[in-house]
Amino acid sequence: MRPQLISELEALLGPKAVLSAPEDLMLYEYDGSVELGSPRCVVFPASAQDVAGIARLANRRETPIVGRGAGTGLSGGAIARSGGIVVAFSRMNRILEIDAANLRAVVQPGVVNLDLSRAVEHLGLYFAPDPSSQKSCTIGGNVSENSGGPHTLAYGVTSNHVTGLELVLPDGEMVRIGGKSIETSGYDLCGLLVGSEGTLALVTEITVRLMRKPEAVKTLLAVYETLDDTTESVVEITVRAITPAACEMLDGFTLRAVEDYVHAGFPKDCAAVLLIEVEGLIEAVEAQAAEISEVCRQHRAREVRAARNDQERNLLWRGRKEAFGAMGRISPMYYVQDGVIPRTRLPETLRRIEEISRKYDLQIGNIFHAGDGNLHPLILFDERDREQFARVVAAGGEIMRHCVEVGGALTGEHGIGMEKNELMPLIFTPDDLALMERVRAAFNPAGRLNPGKVLPMGKACGEIRVPPMPASATIPT
Amino acid sequence: MSRPAPVSFTRLEEIAGGAYVVTDAAEISAREVCGARPAAVVCPTDAAQIAEILRFAAAEKLAVIPTGGCTKLGIGSPPARYDIALDLSRMNRVLAYDPQDLTLGVEPGVRIEDLLRTLAEKKQFLPLAVPFLDRATIGGIVAANSSSPLRHAYGAVRDFCLGMEFVTGEGAQAKSGGRVVKNVTGYDLHKLLIGSLGTLAVITRLNFRTFPMPQAQGSFVASFSLAEAAFDFCRAISHSVLTPQMVEIANPGTAALLFSGEISTRIEPRTWTVIVSAAGQPAVVDRHERELGRLAGAADAEEFFPLEAAEADSAFVQIREFPRLMIERVPAAAIFRISAVPGAMAALQGKLRVLAAQRELDFVSLARASGILYAAFLPQRDLSETHQALPGTIAEVFQVCRQSEIPASAMLEWCPTEIKTSPDVVWGTQRADFELMRRVKHSFDPQNILAPGRFAGGI
Numbered sequence: 035m036r037p038q039l040i041s042e043l044e045a046l047l048g049p050k051a052v053l054s055a056p057e058d059l060m061l062y063e064y065d066g067s068v069e070l071g072s073p074r075c076v077v078f079p080a081s082a083q084d085v086a087g088i089a090r091l092a093n094r095r096e097t098p099i100v101g102r103g104a105g106t107g108l109s110g111g112a113i114a115r116s117g118g119i120v121v122a123f124s125r126m127n128r129i130l131e132i133d134a135a136n137l138r139a140v141v142q143p144g145v146v147n148l149d150l151s152r153a154v155e156h157l158g159l160y161f162a163p164d165p166s167s168q169k170s171c172t173i174g175g176n177v178s179e180n181s182g183g184p185h186t187l188a189y190g191v192t193s194n195h196v197t198g199l200e201l202v203l204p205d206g207e208m209v210r211i212g213g214k215s216i217e218t219s220g221y222d223l224c225g226l227l228v229g230s231e232g233t234l235a236l237v238t239e240i241t242v243r244l245m246r247k248p249e250a251v252k253t254l255l256a257v258y259e260t261l262d263d264t265t266e267s268v269v270e271i272t273v274r275a276i277t278p279a280a281c282e283m284l285d286g287f288t289l290r291a292v293e294d295y296v297h298a299g300f301p302k303d304c305a306a307v308l309l310i311e312v313e314g315l316i317e318a319v320e321a322q323a324a325e326i327s328e329v330c331r332q333h334r335a336r337e338v339r340a341a342r343n344d345q346e347r348n349l350l351w352r353g354r355k356e357a358f359g360a361m362g363r364i365s366p367m368y369y370v371q372d373g374v375i376p377r378t379r380l381p382e383t384l385r386r387i388e389e390i391s392r393k394y395d396l397q398i399g400n401i402f403h404a405g406d407g408n409l410h411p412l413i414l415f416d417e418r419d420r421e422q423f424a425r426v427v428a429a430g431g432e433i434m435r436h437c438v439e440v441g442g443a444l445t446g447e448h449g450i451g452m453e454k455n456e457l458m459p460l461i462f463t464p465d466d467l468a469l470m471e472r473v474r475a476a477f478n479p480a481g482r483l484n485p486g487k488v489l490p491m492g493k494a495c496g497e498i499r500v501p502p503m504p505a506s507a508t509i510p511t
Numbered sequence: 512m513s514r515p516a517p518v519s520f521t522r523l524e525e526i527a528g529g530a531y532v533v534t535d536a537a538e539i540s541a542r543e544v545c546g547a548r549p550a551a552v553v554c555p556t557d558a559a560q561i562a563e564i565l566r567f568a569a570a571e572k573l574a575v576i577p578t579g580g581c582t583k584l585g586i587g588s589p590p591a592r593y594d595i596a597l598d599l600s601r602m603n604r605v606l607a608y609d610p611q612d613l614t615l616g617v618e619p620g621v622r623i624e625d626l627l628r629t630l631a632e633k634k635q636f637l638p639l640a641v642p643f644l645d646r647a648t649i650g651g652i653v654a655a656n657s658s659s660p661l662r663h664a665y666g667a668v669r670d671f672c673l674g675m676e677f678v679t680g681e682g683a684q685a686k687s688g689g690r691v692v693k694n695v696t697g698y699d700l701h702k703l704l705i706g707s708l709g710t711l712a713v714i715t716r717l718n719f720r721t722f723p724m725p726q727a728q729g730s731f732v733a734s735f736s737l738a739e740a741a742f743d744f745c746r747a748i749s750h751s752v753l754t755p756q757m758v759e760i761a762n763p764g765t766a767a768l769l770f771s772g773e774i775s776t777r778i779e780p781r782t783w784t785v786i787v788s789a790a791g792q793p794a795v796v797d798r799h800e801r802e803l804g805r806l807a808g809a810a811d812a813e814e815f816f817p818l819e820a821a822e823a824d825s826a827f828v829q830i831r832e833f834p835r836l837m838i839e840r841v842p843a844a845a846i847f848r849i850s851a852v853p854g855a856m857a858a859l860q861g862k863l864r865v866l867a868a869q870r871e872l873d874f875v876s877l878a879r880a881s882g883i884l885y886a887a888f889l890p891q892r893d894l895s896e897t898h899q900a901l902p903g904t905i906a907e908v909f910q911v912c913r914q915s916e917i918p919a920s921a922m923l924e925w926c927p928t929e930i931k932t933s934p935d936v937v938w939g940t941q942r943a944d945f946e947l948m949r950r951v952k953h954s955f956d957p958q959n960i961l962a963p964g965r966f967a968g969g970i
Contacts, residue, residue, distance in 0.1 A: 225702030275723030
């Protein structure tokens with residue numbers, strides 16, 4: 035313990051803005067992942083100047099700093115792996131400007147994702163990235179992780195929607211990159227910073243694009259008797275170059291858990307469903323919905339129905355977005371994967387996951403962004419059973435390896451964090467990683483900003499780390 | 512002007528093969544960059560050769576500039592040194608095209624026109640309607656981040672490039688991103704290479720998502736006597752539910768240049784001309800025609816009419832080739848590429864027009880409603896004082912952009928070499944983030960051998 039650090043932070047921010055009692059810190063030991071780590075203290079800056087002051091202090095005291103939004107991240111990005119100061123952005127939660135004429139908003143990092151969309155709803159606008167945790171996750175967290183969501187199929191992930199950032203570098207220097215305009219001359223530093231998982235700088239202000247709400251939305255539910263028919267439908271939709279706004283798949287096992295919880299009207303006796311949304315002009319929506327229905331029926335969907343009104347539509351989406359929470363009702367714990375594969379490899383990949391499930395004698399639910407090949411297998415387990423947990427980690431690793439083998443990636447939207455950093459060598463060569471390290475050092479030379487994330491630390495490469503003890507059941511995200 | 516260093520051709524010949532190290536005067540002069548000429552042109556065939564060449568260059572402190580179709584070597588500030596032109600035209604293979612997955616992997620030397628033809632066979636495309644389309648290579652387009660009118664609907668390279676492979680200034684082969692459409696594995700280093708003018712790394716592979724060709728298309732012209740009315744019309748479009756593919760606003764001078772009689776006898780080149788195109792199902796195109804007509808009427812358009820297919824194609828080509836047509840017509844032109852929010856565009860171009868008028872320079876502009884303004888300042892051929900007025904005007908343009916209520920980001924994309932007396936002429940004065948860019952440059956190219964001096968802040 036270094037109480038000097040705490041008293042200096044209290045002098046800087048006021049005593050109420052610093053937590054250091056063990057019982058307070060417990061709340062900040064985990065996020066939405068299965069990882070754990072204890073900070074020395076948690077601080078709550080109110081301004082960019084506060085953040086710069088914290089960074090200068092941490093720099094002087096050679097203490098790690100880790101940024102944190104709502105703590106809903108799924109790869110341990112917000113966990114103080116090496117102790118130090120957690121900078122929680124919950125007080126920096128103001129929407130600074132809504133520039134409807136130019137379709138921009140300027141926000142502090144602690145603004146909750148859905149709150150921004152709600153604040154601009156009356157203008158007919160919204161913020162497109164819509165992670166399942168959007169009711170609680172922050173835009174600062176979205177920037178860190180380059181978050182996605184169901185509708186990123188049509189509209190892109192967070193990096194496609196950020197035009198400017200205000201940064202605090204680890205030495206406390208403040209720099210603005212980008213702005214409101216769609217591009218800024220020079221290297222695309224915003225493109226680098228978004229998705230850098232808090233390892234390059236702390237973000238204190240974000241300029242985002244707002245989008246105009248579409249004229250019409252149609253949500254379809256296609257119900258299948260086999261997984262193969264479901265995945266083949268997704269492939270066919272891609273091949274026909276129909277671009278729905280979202281194309282989500284839930285398997286029968288997941289559906290039953292969801293339906294018991296949400297009562298959205300999902301059939302409980304099927305192998306899988308697709309939840310497909312088309313948006314745009316009325317004319318485009320009607321034509322696309324008709325074509326998608328035809329594809330689904332050709333692939334033996336036993337039923338294709340459209341939500342009749344907003345209430346039905348919202349219920350279907352609630353079922354999708356709260357599915358992880360529903361899993362909590364039937365299993366003490368789950369481990370969510372986030373692999374990506376080329377979309378045409380979906381059928382064989384789902385079959386492979388079934389094999390892995392049998393091989394390791396584990397229950398795996400599948401609920402994911404089928405349209406862009408972003409899988410979320412949920413491996414259920416009981417954290418009191420250490421032997422079972424070892425099988426969970428091995429099964430997760432096998433799913434990851436399959437994704438890489440078919441030309442995919444380790445993570446589509448959850449980030450590398452401290453969960454998969456030792457898996458990075460599956461994708462990247464030592465030269466690739468050395469360059470990434472050098473770029474990190476260009477911003478974060480002492481490595482004190484979010485240490486132990488993204489890039490591998492040790493020589494024991496290629497393994498998912500088995501956490502010492504998984505966190506207790508996570509909040510639905 | 513760079514002084515050619517004594518290049519050891521033997522080593523380059525060992526790496527690339529004797530036939531692929533060229534010192535022929537015509538080849539050398541074709542790869543001139545702002546008056547600087549290389550001592551040799553080397554034509555590697557793969558990433559391994561490039562890595563060896565760059566390791567050699569780093570050891571010998573030789574400056575290297577990658578080239579493709581040589582259409583955009585005039586962009587950027589003059590290189591501080593230039594010894595080897597790395598001609599990537601032999602690396603022109605499509606490495607992977609999976610039309611069913613709508614993904615593509617290509618080498619940098621593929622000519623965009625050939626690539627678009629390959630994609631068209633599968634009824635797909637890349638939204639890169641860029642100038643010099645007949646000669647430009649995909650690597651050059653990405654390295655210069657060429658502007659495409661289709662950005663309005665499809666985004667820019669940063670939005671649809673999935674990953675890249677490249678060789679750093681130390682000769683290390685590296686990559687970032689991947690081949691799948693959604694991916695947050697590791698830092699997005701490839702985004703840094705977009706628009707980097709070859710200053711960070713030599714691109715050896717690019718992966719993209721491809722797009723399906725729309726079923727139907729329609730292009731519409733609305734003309735206005737006043738600039739404000741034209742910009743009002745565009746604002747109304749952006750506040751509507753319409754989903755156009757492109758919205759381009761030509762000032763009267765640009766309209767006269769682009770839409771002379773051969774293109775369409777119906778476009779009146781003396782007015783502010785807005786060209787909008789829509790695509791999708793035929794019903795979607797029809798809907799656009801109806802609603803655009805209504806919005807044009809509400810904005811006091813003098814005329815609104817759809818173009819015939821052939822007219823639309825020609826008009827599209829002219830819009831695409833705007834900077835090229837401009838510099839062919841007026842080689843002494845100074846053409847800015849300015850990124851501004853839509854709401855600031857009308858006022859900004861008004862201020863620039865005044866600037867030009869004060870110096871007796873002609874002014875033409877083409878605005879993309881997506882947020883890019885091409886602003887060209889044209890000296891009058893017989894008036895030498897208008898040529899002398901250019902440097903002062905250029906500095907003022909950067910000032911106007913910075914001081915705009917919502918700052919715009921300007922870059923002088925094209926101008927005569929003799930005006931480029933310092934990097935600031937092209938990139939504007941130093942910004943706080945240039946220091947971060949310098950650090951990024953150093954991590955990719957610590958020996959500073961890749962196109963040194965060509966980039967912002969003298970990078």
